[in-house]
Amino acid sequence: MIQKTSLALLVFLFSSLAVLAQENDPVIQAILQESNDNSQLKPLAHELMDGIGPRLVGTPQMEKAHEWAVEKYTSWGIAAKNEKWGEWKGWERGISHIDMVYPRVQSLQGTQLAWSPATPKKGTTAELVVLPTVSDSMAFLRWLPSVKGKLVMVSMPQPTGRPDYNWEEFATKASFEKMKEERDEQSEAWEQNMRNMGHSSRSLASALEEAGAVGIVASYWSQGFGVNKIFSANTKTIPTVDLELEDYGMLYRLVESGQKPQIHIVAESKDLGVVPTFNTIAEIKGSEKPDEYVILSAHFDSWDGGTGATDNGTGTLVMMEAMRILKKAYPNPKRTILVGHWGSEEQGLNGSRAFVEDHPDIVEGVQAVFNQDNGTGRVVRISGGGFLNSYDYLGKWLNSVPREITNEIETTFPGTPARGGSDYASFQAAGAPAFSLSSLNWSYWNYTWHTNRDTYDKIIFDDVRNNVILTAILAYMASEYPEKTSREKAILPIDGRTGELQEWPTPRSPQRRGGLD
Template structure:
């Protein structure tokens, strides 16, 4: 997912109304919703399906065999619950399969290096043994061009060296005010200097790896440290012929210092992976047909794909398992649903909402008749914010739906109405752009942005299952309440305010998906 959600946009607009969900000491739940609560609290399948998905299959990078395996597993699981399920292909992507990666320092001493091959990285045909060179700070493009021939045959450290490896919060908690101020100023100065150095080369962090490759580098290494000890973000390689790696902040700093001080370390890099041409991209759809209004829809939304630095547990394994638990519970306890209920597990969200955009483009008849889309995609926390997404009457129906959910779930939730449409932070935005009431069920942070979002620490053990149970109860309650509406809810859009540039803001446009990996 992208880390910008619709909440961010809502917070910018003073016209949004903030509302605390009602809390009562005594609440008489609808009997069906009460059954939902009991089932999810006392017969939860969340840990089972999380184990099967995250431990058994692992991360779900678009184009990888694991993405196909995950879809097959989900379809089989849905069908075991008596729910129809299918795969819908919408395009192709470069097919890549991760293999084992070993990086070892052989000089000036021997040490295993904590490193990860970036997604879609070229493999080493045989182990690469090479000296390490650190990219310095450049004052001009001429200085960069004079340095460039030195990379030939070398493993190039391309990222800024982080001279302070402790998290900011530790300096703030344990250091003196003077130390904290000094560290903060030092970091800013170092970051500014490095940013300017990249700028004067005439390239960017995305284009520099290719320049190094073209000038004969043996491999490129970066360290995308989050600022939290041990956590690095793992994205895609920018090279086409040589391996590109991410090295932990601790090991990267050691290699950088050695190279910078003239003791050029040597590494052996063995990065195995397979490029298998192209493969199909797909969404995985589960469906419970409506009994009275089968051509009207309620959609439970979560993206299925992930980056593959870890298991993709909180981005977005948690959203996936919550929506699967929700539909399992609904199928078991709500046999007479009026409208068709879909669970849509999207592909290639991480590359630009491609799966949900393809669905919107390919299914205009569903889009036209969708009551609401409920989307989960931001970590392991309980839902604490719901934005009206810019629909004028969202206050009316969303507060009515929330009133039907248990108070111990809704008491944490703040709502903002009418809110404003998100610009593309997660898959609900694909529907909002098309005029469908789509709602991001935004969760409590739990360190998501700095610790697990797209990092090597996004693992099963970071899931707080009690919070996910709460979200499944909420989602099931919202589906039931939305299904009980006699008619499709009003879709009138608010008039958006002027932006910071003084111009009238406009509703987001429907965007076509990227259906191939060409140019990515």
């Protein structure tokens, strides 16, 4: 009983000392006051998501966002620039409109996919056909000429438009299990048929295009009410559109029942040729150790089904707001505090990989990188990233953050390095201490990640403000830390597939000519 009481007392004392340190630190108090009393998150979110919109690499909206960010930083007295690192296929989304015109008239919910070719000016009207069930690739080749002049539906029709959680709430257990079993059987049959055809989704689109199809109609349901993933087209001259589950299923059933439905597609996109790609870089110069860096990291680009609010508008807002507040509360940092808003993360971490490759001097001087990406929620997980001694410094920095924030966070030390996923992986691969500030889910994977519903209204501003406070304090503590952080790597666990120790990831070069080669 005495030992338990002593331990509890010790924990209480450490906690009390941490609170006292926070209360006595004028920089931390200034960060808290500015974050809570003068937050700029909502106006920034409105300007970025509502005003500029989605930020697909290669689009005018992406370029406008880079220019906007530089203007914002400059207005706050922070030096900023757009740094070119490559080129991309330029493209601009135009009006998308899709209507069923036979056997009756109905406007449909859908859009063209990223980098989709445009329709003719008056649109494309054609009959829909579905993929055949074939025994082998020769049977598919015999069918292929029949697509000439047709629109081809290339996605499996979903057996239900209700998410599993809705079934779990209302269905009987037997009915739910029956639905899942039938869906699994349908999915396996669909995948087997694709293998029989001898095509992947990418090569299938090309084959249909070459055979004379006038368009591709897909539906990538995201397992939530009214939500689809919106990615890129794999066609060069004909449009590719995505229809929401409800309309796609209706059309598919009409085809199967022999009613030969027709739709009219207008897709007014523009091919803009070759355009430059950038990272936006801003910095508050260090007063004592300017060649050592605390880096705030978030990718700036997005897919363009919605407006990129939670992927990664919220991460962008966190880093911009943290920099704004640090400039006011901590204008003369010991180390340089640099922020990177990376381009083309969605196509393979290209912006951050280019920065790491182009700036070995900065990477060598990294004290810490703090990256935020996965959604609007408050940070709930931080890993040591495989750096053996990361707890020694990261644990101390976290101790200066208010308890109401850190109480929500689960830490893992030393953890393991990432092999992709987000931009901190680019720095970890180069041996720089980089950490992911990983967020609470908020139905991210089904409802907002790369979907048509990733919009301003999904932002949880209280959680984002907490993340601003966390990031700003971590940046301050990392800048003031008396020692250079250790880069010693932990021994990684055994790879379950090979039975060998995992190796540290190695840096990868970026794709610098996207969609052009």
